Structure formats: C-alpha cells, structure tokens
Amino acid sequence: MKLPxxxxxxxxxxxxxxKKVSxxxxxxxxxxxxxxxVMIVVIIFMQGFQNKFRNDIIDAQGHGRVIQWKPSSNWQKQQKKIEEYSSIDSVMPYLQGQLLLQKGDYHSIPFSMGIKPDRESLVLDIDSFLTGGAMKMDAHDAEDITPVPTIDTLEDDVIFVSSQVAKRLGVRPxxxxxFYDVNNSRSSVSSTISVSRLDPFVESGExxxxxxxxxxYRVRDISTGDEIECLLSDGPIDRGIGFPIFKPVIGNxxxxxxxxxxxxxxxxxxVEAFSPSMIEKIKADEMIPPREVxxxxxxEVPWQGFHTEALFSTIRFMQDMRGDEGRIDGFYLRAIKSVASNERELAKSCQALEEFLGDGWGVVPWFVENAWFFDLLKFEEYLMILIMVPIGLVAAFAIAIALMTSVLRKIREIGLLIAMGGGRFSVGAVFCLQGFIIGIMGAVLGCGFALIFMYYRDELMSFIVKNIAGEDGQAGVSQFYDFYSLEIYYPWESVGSFHTFLSFAFFAVLVSTLAGLLPAWRATRLKPADALRGE
Amino acid sequence: MSSSVDIVLEAKGLAKSFLFEGRSFQVLEDIDLSISAGQSMSIRGDSGCGKTTLLNLLARLETGDRGEIRWGNHKMSASSKCASAEALIRASFLGVVYQAYYLIPELNVLENVLIGARLSGSFGKESTTRARELLNRMGVGQKERQVPSKLSGGERQRVAIARALINNPKLILADEPTGNLDERTGAEVMDLLLKSCDEENAALILVTHNPIFAQATNRSLFLKKGTLQNQ
Structure with missing residues (x-):
C-alpha cells in the first residue's frame, strides 16, 4: 500500500x-x-444513574407541576384549560400535606400526597415503585404469593405507604x-394456583x-363454608372486591x-391517621376520632431526593383530613412526547402555560424543581472527569517516555533517514504518528472494552460484588446502588452516550499524539552527522 | 579528466574546523574534488583525519566553514544549512553505505531496500521489481522476507548496498563499508559494490582503510592534515 x-x-x-505486535x-x-x-464506563454509568433518577422523578412527579398560589375550589375549570393546552398530554390534581399515622405505640409523620387514582396512570407511574408485602418464609411446602398491589386499588380509606413508614409502624398490605398439601396433592409443582389480586378490603381467612x-376445580372459603365450582377454561375467578382472585397457572x-x-x-x-386540622379541632374541645385506614x-422511595417517609392516598381522603373540601394544591402534568424529550422545550412550554393560566398560578418543570439534585449529580460527574483526566495524562507521559526512549535508541536510524533524503519534519512525524496510532488503536480498543463491560455489566458486577461482599452482600449492593437494573445507553441508542464515547476517544487520540510531539521535536533537532556517529 | 558535463559531484575550497574546549581544530582545508559518472574514488587516511566529515560535507549532512558543492547541476554553499528541497534531491541523487549498515530492524530485507524508494517518493511496482532484482544481484534474494537480525554481517551490508542503489543514484558515498566484515566477506562485498556502481553508471566515493580496496578504485586519494593528496 502506498502510504506516506x-x-x-x-x-x-x-x-x-x-512480529504481530511489539x-x-x-x-x-x-x-x-x-x-x-474506565473513563467511558464511569461516565456512562453516571449518565445511567442520572437517567434513572430522571425517569424515577418523572414517574413520581410528572414532567411538571402547576402550583396554585391562591386556594380556589374552582379548579376543574383550570384543569380543563390545562388539558386543552397544546403541549400538555394529561393532568392530575393533587393535594399534599403532613399526616400523623399511629399503629399501637408506633408513630410516623409521612409526607402525604392525595392523588386521583383514575388520572394517576396518565401522569405518574407509581405502580413501578410498588412492592409486595412479602413475608419471610422458610418452608418448602408454603410460600408467600402476595401479588404486588397496583395504585388503582387506592380507595378513600386506603393508603399506600413507603417502605420506611411500613417498617416504622410494622404494617403491611x-x-x-x-400451602401444598403434600398428603393429598399429586400434582407437579409446575402447575399451580396463584392469586392475581388481593385488594385492600380482603379479610383474613382460609x-x-x-x-x-x-x-x-372447587374454590372453598373455609371460614364461611362457601364454595364455588369452576372450570379451567373460565380463567381467573373474580368475585368482586373483598375476595382474592385465584388464577390457575398451567405448567408442564x-x-x-x-x-x-x-x-x-x-x-x-x-392504622389511625391524624391531621393538623384535627388537632386544631381537638384544641377547640371538639371530639374528633382518628380516621382508620x-x-x-x-x-419504595422513588428516588433519593424524595421523602423517605411518604404516603399516597386519594385526593378526597386528603381533603377530608385537611378539612379543605373541594380544594387542591395544584396539578401534576405530563407533556406531549416532543416537548417532554427536550428540556429547553419543556421549560419554554411551562413558561408559556404559566402566562396562559394568568395570575395565581405557577408552572415548574421537573428539572427546575429538582435542580439541586441534578446539580449534585453533575458535580459528581465533573469531579469524576477531573479525577480521571490526570489518569489519562499519566498514560500520555508513559507513552511520551517510551517514544522518547525509542528516539534515543533509534538515533542512528534517524540520521540514516535524513542521509537518505528524509526531511526533518517527516522524520519527526514518524514519532508523532506513533503516538497518534497508539491513540487511535487504544481509543478503538477502549471503546470496545467499554461496550463489552456495558453488555456484561451484571455478570461482571455480580462477580466483583460476590468476591468482595459475598453472597449476602449482593442484595445490599444492588439495592443501594441500583446497579443491576441500571438502564444505560449504547452509543447508537443515545446522543449523550455517543458524545461520551466520541469525547473520550478523541481525548485519548489527542493526548497520545501530543505525547508523541516531544520525541518528534527531539528527532527533528538531531544533527544527522552527529546522529550517524551515534552521539 | 572528465568533461564538466558528466561531472556528478564537484567540491571547491571545502574547509571545516571544530571547536573543542575553546580551541579551533582545522580538520579540512581547501579541499577540491570532482568525480564523474561511472568513476570510483577512494579516500584513505588515519583515524580521525576527517574522512567521514568530508563525506558528510559532500552529502550535505554537515555544514562546512566555506567552500562550494555541486551535485550535478545543483550548486550549494557548503556553509549554508541544508534546505528541505535539497533533502528531496539527495533522496534520488545520493546513495549511502555505512560501516554499521543501519538497517531498520522492524522492516524485512525487501522493505529495508524499498524504504529508499519511499523516501524519494518513487515507491511502486517498478521499485519493488527493482529492489528484488538488486537483492538477487547482491545474492540475498532468497532472504527478502527475513528481518536484519537474522542476517550475517555480510548479508546486511549487501542489503545496505541494494538500498543505496534503489533510486538509481548518480553518486554512492560509502564510509568504510567493509569495516565490520572479515577479509573474505569484505572482499566479496567490495567487489559487489564496485561492480554494481559500474553497472549502474554511478560514481563511487569510498572511504576505507584497506589499501587493496583503495587500489581497486579508479582514483585513490589520501587525506592528510586536512588536504587530499594523490597516491
């Protein structure tokens, strides 16, 4: 090939x-x-954390919040107005406050959010944070098969609490x-009966x-003796609120x-719930019984910046507790896709909506409301880069020293090349280009390593964590860092990821090429006659 | 005497001194020299008398104190620095052979020969054919894929001669090319060098300590006290 x-x-x-390679x-x-x-993986994972937090925040708070500065009971009109606004996809009213929960001798004062369950799924995605009320079981013939609840079972006398509140009060859904009756059952465990819904009003029983x-098959309520004959072809048997739904699962x-x-x-x-307005009434010698829910x-707490002690209830429940009948604090918004995907567009849209709604209303996009948190994450990301750049420079120094040694070792060859008609700058370029080639190949290989690390991140992390923290430590590490479920993007999937790959690859090529400059300069300064004498 | 038309190299009034510990040592003084195409010339002299310095001045690898050098039609002042344009001329005008061969260890034999063609910008199919032809002529054609470290001293010098000849140079400057070789191998290499220069119609300036090799050239000179003397 005719290369220069x-x-x-x-x-x-x-x-x-x-030789294949020196x-x-x-x-x-x-x-x-x-x-x-290392640089790519760290930054991609930092971006992964940011994306996860971003999605969790949006799932818990929507794309923005409309705040009502002056309380008004005529909010339905405003809701309609907002819903009709071009950049808004859906709206959910909310009412928030602080409640006191009591269970026996235990208390908790969670941040409480009243929502409209029928509108929730349009704006938020609280279901993604719900966990089952699992009980620890250690028996081969019995297991907890509690289905994970969904927010649509939220009723006026039902609350969903954060795991911290549940732990503090010792409560569960x-x-x-x-139980498998091993004496009677001959069935393979591969076919079984599960419970697909267990609503909050179901009573204890067998x-x-x-x-x-x-x-x-026959479903029998042992406590009442009620029986119902069913066919597998009927599918899950729903007898309404208050009854578990049994669902046959056919295996092999x-x-x-x-x-x-x-x-x-x-x-x-x-649990018993109290509100500040109830306390005010008690002070005025009114007899107010606590509300049992x-x-x-x-x-699980949606994201690290969220209140650790929190509850969700219906908006009506919160209105009752606050004594603000018919009132709301504001709305959570979900913007249309094209606006939501671009933060600048979303900010513009929120500002325009605020002007559209007029005095007494404020509209805050999610990233403004949680700016402190993202500033913190950004700071962490920049700090990581600051820590890692010197690592890159150390690599560059190593390359520079190696190439410099090469110049000294090849001093006579350099003299010969000039004697044979090679220009000084061309001879210098030989060493500079070596740095460039090392940079290019290192960058490509590094990007390849990063892709492999990203692809096998779970296996690699599992291996590392297992060897450091042991089997038991794995659950803690994955829960604390949320590493295993971290959604990261390959460069062909996201512009941000592509930029990260490109930036660090470019950085590596630049630094390696610069590392070759010093030996190149040294080579161009050599006098050919002296070089040939080996001086 | 050669006519001025086919004079390949001409040097007039070349002088060179070195400063050492504040004192000036005159190494070359008013050297006049010319050589025509196809001619060979040997320069002998005691160690340190300035033979290599003279070759370096002629190749424009070093600047002199004064004097003039002419490569074919290209005239240069010996005291001026070598311009980058001269480097290009040198690549096709000059071939150099050194005592220590200076083969590039990372390249195989064929690639070492072709590096001369790459430097002059003439690399291509033709130069590859010529490189193979030269290697065959030098008796190392079978070893074109070998790296220099696998060759004997004599073989390395044969490769170095082939490399010097790759661009059909007008002039070959050889600085003690047999200095590292045993007598028999040295004689073979010298024979090849003289024969090749003759076949290629290239002028040869040979620096050597060996009087027999010096006698084999058309003209034998002796460098003493900075001046060239006929022998």
Whole structure:
C-alpha cells in the first residue's frame, strides 16, 4: 500500500514485520484502552444513574407541576384549560400535606400526597415503585404469593405507604400464603394456583382449591363454608372486591383430580391517621376520632431526593383530613412526547402555560424543581472527569517516555533517514504518528472494552460484588446502588452516550499524539552527522 | 579528466574546523574534488583525519566553514544549512553505505531496500521489481522476507548496498563499508559494490582503510592534515 513514508514507518515500528505486535506497542495500546474504557464506563454509568433518577422523578412527579398560589375550589375549570393546552398530554390534581399515622405505640409523620387514582396512570407511574408485602418464609411446602398491589386499588380509606413508614409502624398490605398439601396433592409443582389480586378490603381467612378432575376445580372459603365450582377454561375467578382472585397457572404437567392447594389470607394492616386540622379541632374541645385506614400497598422511595417517609392516598381522603373540601394544591402534568424529550422545550412550554393560566398560578418543570439534585449529580460527574483526566495524562507521559526512549535508541536510524533524503519534519512525524496510532488503536480498543463491560455489566458486577461482599452482600449492593437494573445507553441508542464515547476517544487520540510531539521535536533537532556517529 | 558535463559531484575550497574546549581544530582545508559518472574514488587516511566529515560535507549532512558543492547541476554553499528541497534531491541523487549498515530492524530485507524508494517518493511496482532484482544481484534474494537480525554481517551490508542503489543514484558515498566484515566477506562485498556502481553508471566515493580496496578504485586519494593528496 502506498502510504506516506512517515506513516508507513510509524506503523512498522509499532507493528514490525515478522512480529504481530511489539511489546511496547501492546503495553501502550492496552494502557490507553484501559484508560478510555474506565473513563467511558464511569461516565456512562453516571449518565445511567442520572437517567434513572430522571425517569424515577418523572414517574413520581410528572414532567411538571402547576402550583396554585391562591386556594380556589374552582379548579376543574383550570384543569380543563390545562388539558386543552397544546403541549400538555394529561393532568392530575393533587393535594399534599403532613399526616400523623399511629399503629399501637408506633408513630410516623409521612409526607402525604392525595392523588386521583383514575388520572394517576396518565401522569405518574407509581405502580413501578410498588412492592409486595412479602413475608419471610422458610418452608418448602408454603410460600408467600402476595401479588404486588397496583395504585388503582387506592380507595378513600386506603393508603399506600413507603417502605420506611411500613417498617416504622410494622404494617403491611394484605398478604396470602399458599400451602401444598403434600398428603393429598399429586400434582407437579409446575402447575399451580396463584392469586392475581388481593385488594385492600380482603379479610383474613382460609381458602382451599381442590381439583375434581383435570379441568374442574372447587374454590372453598373455609371460614364461611362457601364454595364455588369452576372450570379451567373460565380463567381467573373474580368475585368482586373483598375476595382474592385465584388464577390457575398451567405448567408442564396438567392438574389432576385430587390436587389440593390451601391458602391463608391475611387482611391488610389498619392504622389511625391524624391531621393538623384535627388537632386544631381537638384544641377547640371538639371530639374528633382518628380516621382508620387500611394499608393497601408499600412502595419504595422513588428516588433519593424524595421523602423517605411518604404516603399516597386519594385526593378526597386528603381533603377530608385537611378539612379543605373541594380544594387542591395544584396539578401534576405530563407533556406531549416532543416537548417532554427536550428540556429547553419543556421549560419554554411551562413558561408559556404559566402566562396562559394568568395570575395565581405557577408552572415548574421537573428539572427546575429538582435542580439541586441534578446539580449534585453533575458535580459528581465533573469531579469524576477531573479525577480521571490526570489518569489519562499519566498514560500520555508513559507513552511520551517510551517514544522518547525509542528516539534515543533509534538515533542512528534517524540520521540514516535524513542521509537518505528524509526531511526533518517527516522524520519527526514518524514519532508523532506513533503516538497518534497508539491513540487511535487504544481509543478503538477502549471503546470496545467499554461496550463489552456495558453488555456484561451484571455478570461482571455480580462477580466483583460476590468476591468482595459475598453472597449476602449482593442484595445490599444492588439495592443501594441500583446497579443491576441500571438502564444505560449504547452509543447508537443515545446522543449523550455517543458524545461520551466520541469525547473520550478523541481525548485519548489527542493526548497520545501530543505525547508523541516531544520525541518528534527531539528527532527533528538531531544533527544527522552527529546522529550517524551515534552521539 | 572528465568533461564538466558528466561531472556528478564537484567540491571547491571545502574547509571545516571544530571547536573543542575553546580551541579551533582545522580538520579540512581547501579541499577540491570532482568525480564523474561511472568513476570510483577512494579516500584513505588515519583515524580521525576527517574522512567521514568530508563525506558528510559532500552529502550535505554537515555544514562546512566555506567552500562550494555541486551535485550535478545543483550548486550549494557548503556553509549554508541544508534546505528541505535539497533533502528531496539527495533522496534520488545520493546513495549511502555505512560501516554499521543501519538497517531498520522492524522492516524485512525487501522493505529495508524499498524504504529508499519511499523516501524519494518513487515507491511502486517498478521499485519493488527493482529492489528484488538488486537483492538477487547482491545474492540475498532468497532472504527478502527475513528481518536484519537474522542476517550475517555480510548479508546486511549487501542489503545496505541494494538500498543505496534503489533510486538509481548518480553518486554512492560509502564510509568504510567493509569495516565490520572479515577479509573474505569484505572482499566479496567490495567487489559487489564496485561492480554494481559500474553497472549502474554511478560514481563511487569510498572511504576505507584497506589499501587493496583503495587500489581497486579508479582514483585513490589520501587525506592528510586536512588536504587530499594523490597516491
């Protein structure tokens, strides 16, 4: 191939004939690659954390919040107005405040948010934070099969609490345990009966599902003696609110006559709720009994900046508790896709909406409301870069020293090249180009390493964590760092990720090329006659 | 005497001194020299008398105190720094052979020969054919894929001669090309060098300590006290 001779010679000095790669080249390229890999992986994961927080915040708070400065009961009109606004997709009113929860001798004062469950799924995604009210079981013939609740089961006398509140008060939502009657059941465990819904109003009791034939089974409420005959073809049996929904799950083997499944259902915990307005009334010698509510579900705190002690209830419940009938504090918004995906557009849109709504209303986009949190994450990201750039520079110094040594070792060859008609700058370019080639190859390899690390992140992290924290530590690490579920983007999936790859690859090439400049300059300064004498 | 038309190299009034510990040492003084195409010339002299310095001045690898040098039609002042344009001329005008071969260890034999063609910008199919032809002529054609470290001293010098000849140079400057070789190999290499220069119609200036090799050239000179003397 007809390459310019400095490039040809630079390549050959790095990858000599009859050798696949020289030891120096290998070390230099792998060194650059590891540096690029570390820098990319750290920043991609930082961006992954930011994206996760971003999505969690949007799921918990929507794209923005309309705040009502002056209380008004005529908010339905405003809701309609906002819904009709071009950049808004959906709206949900809210009312928030502080409540006191009591269970026996235990208390909690969670941040409380009243929402409209029928509008919630249009604006927020609280379901994604809900967890089951799992009970720790250690038996081979019994297991907790409590289904994860959904926010649509939220009623006026039901609350969903954060896991911290649940732990503090010792409460849980309704739960169900399934027992295999090993004496009676001949069925393979692969076919079973599960519970697909356990609403907050279900009462404690025992249930039995017995197969009369391969297709026919009987559901029996042991406490009342009620029975219902069902067919597998009927699907899940829904007898309305207050009853668990049993759902046959057919595995590899079919059900057989005599297969018996027993269930023990525990009703959800009840707690007493007090509000500041109730306390005011008590002060005025009014007799106000506390409001008894059921725990319908437990949710994990959506993101680190959210209140750790929190509850969700219906807006009506909050209105009752606050004594603000018919009032709301504002609205959560979901913007249309094209606006939501661009923060600048969203900010503009929020400002325009604020002007549109007139005095007494403020509109705050999610990233303004949580700016402190993202500033913190950005600071962390910049700090990481600041820490890592010197690592890159150390690699550059190593390359510079290695190339400088090469110049000194090849001093006579340099003299010869000039004697044979090579220009000084071309001879210098041989060394500069070596730095450039090392940079290019290191950057490509580093990007490759980063992609592999990203692809196998769970396996790699699992291996690392298992060896550092042990089997038990894994759950803690994954819960604390949320590493295993972290959504990260490959460069072809996101512009941000592409820029990160490109920036660090460019940085590596630049720094490696600059590292080659010093030896190149040294080579151009050599006097050919002195070089040939080996001085 | 050669006519001025086919004079390949001409030097007039070349002088060079070195400063050492504040004192000036005159190494070359008013050297006049010319050589025509196809001619060979040897320069002998004691160690440190300035033979290599003279070759470096002629190749414009070093600047002199005064004097003039002419490569074919290209005239230069010996005291001026070598311009980058001269480097390009040098690549096709001059071939150099050194005692220590200076083969590039990362390149194989064929690539080492072709590096001369790459430097002059004439690399291509033709130069590859010529490089193979030269290597065959030098008796190392079978070793074109070998790296220099696998070759003997004599073989390396043969490769270096092939490299010097790759661009059909007008002039070959050889600085003690047999200095690292045993007597028999040295004689073979010298024979090849003289024969090749003759075949290529290239002028040869040979610096050597060996009187027999010096006698084999058309003209034998001796450098003493900074001046060239006929022998």
């Amino acid at each position: 001779w400095p490039l040809y010679l630079a390549w050959k000095q790095l990858f000599p004939s009859q 030891f120096f080249s290998l070390l230099a390229i792998v060194g650059v690659a590891l540096g690029v890999n 309704p739960s169900v345990i399934r 249930w039995e599902v017995e197969f009369k034939s391969e297709q026919k 083997e079919i059900f057989r006559k005599g297969d018996l499944f027993k269930f023990h259902v525990f009703k959800g915990s009840t 059921r725990v319908g579900g437990i949710f």
